[in-house]
Amino acid sequence: MSTSRYDFKETDPFAPIVYIYQNTALLHEEKTEYQALQVRQHPYFGRMLILDGVVQLTERDEFFYHEMLVHPVLHAHPDPKHVLIIGGGDGGSLREVLRHKGVESVTMAEIDARVVAVSKEYFPTLRTGFDDPRAQVIFTDGIKHVEAPPRLYDAIIVDSTDPVGPAVNLFSADFYKAAVEALTPNGFFVTQSESLMFHAGFVSEVHNRLKAAFPIADCYAQAIATYAGNWWTFSVGSKELNPRTPKRKPRIDTRYYSSEVHRKAFLPGALMKKLAAGTIDW
Amino acid sequence: MSTSRYDFKETDPFAPIVYIYQNTALLHEEKTEYQALQVRQHPYFGRMLILDGVVQLTERDEFFYHEMLVHPVLHAHPDPKHVLIIGGGDGGSLREVLRHKGVESVTMAEIDARVVAVSKEYFPTLRTGFDDPRAQVIFTDGIKHVEAPPRLYDAIIVDSTDPVGPAVNLFSADFYKAAVEALTPNGFFVTQSESLMFHAGFVSEVHNRLKAAFPIADCYAQAIATYAGNWWTFSVGSKELNPRTPKRKPRIDTRYYSSEVHRKAFLPGALMKKLAAGTIDW
Numbered sequence: 048m049s050t051s052r053y054d055f056k057e058t059d060p061f062a063p064i065v066y067i068y069q070n071t072a073l074l075h076e077e078k079t080e081y082q083a084l085q086v087r088q089h090p091y092f093g094r095m096l097i098l099d100g101v102v103q104l105t106e107r108d109e110f111f112y113h114e115m116l117v118h119p120v121l122h123a124h125p126d127p128k129h130v131l132i133i134g135g136g137d138g139g140s141l142r143e144v145l146r147h148k149g150v151e152s153v154t155m156a157e158i159d160a161r162v163v164a165v166s167k168e169y170f171p172t173l174r175t176g177f178d179d180p181r182a183q184v185i186f187t188d189g190i191k192h193v194e195a196p197p198r199l200y201d202a203i204i205v206d207s208t209d210p211v212g213p214a215v216n217l218f219s220a221d222f223y224k225a226a227v228e229a230l231t232p233n234g235f236f237v238t239q240s241e242s243l244m245f246h247a248g249f250v251s252e253v254h255n256r257l258k259a260a261f262p263i264a265d266c267y268a269q270a271i272a273t274y275a276g277n278w279w280t281f282s283v284g285s286k287e288l289n290p291r292t293p294k295r296k297p298r299i300d301t302r303y304y305s306s307e308v309h310r311k312a313f314l315p316g317a318l319m320k321k322l323a324a325g326t327i328d329w
Numbered sequence: 330m331s332t333s334r335y336d337f338k339e340t341d342p343f344a345p346i347v348y349i350y351q352n353t354a355l356l357h358e359e360k361t362e363y364q365a366l367q368v369r370q371h372p373y374f375g376r377m378l379i380l381d382g383v384v385q386l387t388e389r390d391e392f393f394y395h396e397m398l399v400h401p402v403l404h405a406h407p408d409p410k411h412v413l414i415i416g417g418g419d420g421g422s423l424r425e426v427l428r429h430k431g432v433e434s435v436t437m438a439e440i441d442a443r444v445v446a447v448s449k450e451y452f453p454t455l456r457t458g459f460d461d462p463r464a465q466v467i468f469t470d471g472i473k474h475v476e477a478p479p480r481l482y483d484a485i486i487v488d489s490t491d492p493v494g495p496a497v498n499l500f501s502a503d504f505y506k507a508a509v510e511a512l513t514p515n516g517f518f519v520t521q522s523e524s525l526m527f528h529a530g531f532v533s534e535v536h537n538r539l540k541a542a543f544p545i546a547d548c549y550a551q552a553i554a555t556y557a558g559n560w561w562t563f564s565v566g567s568k569e570l571n572p573r574t575p576k577r578k579p580r581i582d583t584r585y586y587s588s589e590v591h592r593k594a595f596l597p598g599a600l601m602k603k604l605a606a607g608t609i610d611w
Contacts, residue, residue, distance in 0.1 A: 056349075063373035064554065067338075067347035091345035108526065108611065244390065244554045270552040270560035272346065272526045277559035278552035302610070307597035315589035328584070329390065 058100035062275030133189030135206030136162030205238035242276025340382035344557030415471030417488030418444030487520035524558025
């Protein structure tokens with residue numbers, strides 16, 4: 048294990064600002080079958096998971112991303128029992144889903160077994176879900192799993208890297224159509240969908256692909272300081288239910304998510320119209 | 330004028346991430362009486378105003394900041410006529426205030442005349458307000474102006490740099506007490522107040538100082554990609570009116586602000602409680 052002090056320079060090809068994390072220590076580094084993987088320690092952010100040169104999470108602020116990816120759809124659904132996570136090998140989304148006592152099974156389809164193994168070793172606050180008897184981790188391409196699902200899910204949660212490399216097809220129209228078929232009649236689909244500031248055109252594309260596949264498509268956002276562009280979007284497809292309306296108060300411990308956060312996070316109507324029209328002009 | 334290609338490395342002492350803007354050209358550089366001033370051109374963000382090594386605005390995204398600093402309080406007030414801007418020498422806040430047809434006078438108290446002169450030269454989309462007959466620019470310490478105001482204002486808008494150097498006293502309890510006295514009975518005070526992610530403790534301090542001075546204190550936020558921490562806060566003091574409630578629909582052209590944006594931007598109640606208690610734990 049190397050622990051040399053190092054300024055980590057993020058190499059996100061989609062970001063017009065380069066982020067530098069100073070005085071990090073390299074705890075782990077490897078080339079997996081799918082991507083370059085690093086774990087670093089930062090004096091402010093704690094441990095950081097870095098895939099292909101892009102920060103995926105930091106111990107300090109990961110809860111914003113994982114709570115906001117998972118809890119809106121699980122609270123907009125009256126009683127989610129069976130949940131599929133695609134990606135999310137670090138365990139953060141799994142941890143959040145399992146906080147819901149009513150959830151009976153969580154399947155995680157992660158393509159890269161090394162992400163799970165390394166996260167289990169280096170991220171004690173994220174790995175808590177892996178030992179839960181309700182959790183099942185499958186190392187497979189999530190798209191194949193959704194195309195031939197062993198069961199229908201109440202929620203499908205896509206916790207992916209940026210839309211390049213292994214993740215690119217997770218943002219495709221075909222995948223979204225398959226997801227509709229893999230959901231129960233009142234099921235929800237949610238995916239992280241990049242920055243509303245830096246990638247507004249891409250967010251529009253995702254929204255319109257979801258709109259073509261699902262009766263209802265919607266979008267919400269949360270500021271996340273370690274994701275370039277920061278104004279991070281989450282795009283939702285729904286077969287029947289309105290994702291803007293929480294069906295119940297959280298009965299779980301959250302650090303940030305609440306019913307009020309839920310309602311406020313969804314984009315204003317005028318912005319949704321521009322998103323659908325592809326006319327966001329910044 | 331130098332136009333050398335240069336990666337500009339932001340030197341914000343309060344930010345745990347260093348931002349690098351690649352391939353900028355230096356258009357202007359000087360040491361003013363108060364601060365180091367640069368204007369750079371960036372391929373994505375356009376022209377950037379940099380004070381003491383920190384990006385103050387970029388042509389591309391400044392409208393988020395200026396609209397969100399100015400329009401919430403001017404719409405929460407039934408009929409603002411006389412407005413004071415402290416700082417804001419680039420002209421962006423002045424431009425937004427003057428969009429309100431009912432506004433009869435805008436006084437800008439800017440300590441650094443060079444910021445105004447350089448902005449007039451380099452930022453054509455920001456300088457539009459300086460020639461308006463309703464605008465008056467005074468080069469003075471805004472605190473002195475507020476302590477002996479020539480008139481009462483319906484709104485005081487603090488468009489300052491970070492709380493160091495010339496701006497530090499603009500975040501003090503004494504200044505807030507003086508601001509109360511310089512406002513009409515239903516007047517509003519608003520100040521930019523740093524990042525909810527990186528400077529939550531500071532945002533709490535500002536909130537509690539405002540709460541001690543004003544009958545009502547409140548806080549809202551907007552993601553801004555070029556401000557370190559990004560989840561940028563705006564702190565409000567009010568003598569009588571609820572800042573969360575817009576009194577009328579915008580009758581002005583905005584790129585982002587709307588009544589719905591206004592309502593959603595204010596922090597959720599649970600977070601306001603933590604802010605007041607100083608217990609934000611991230």
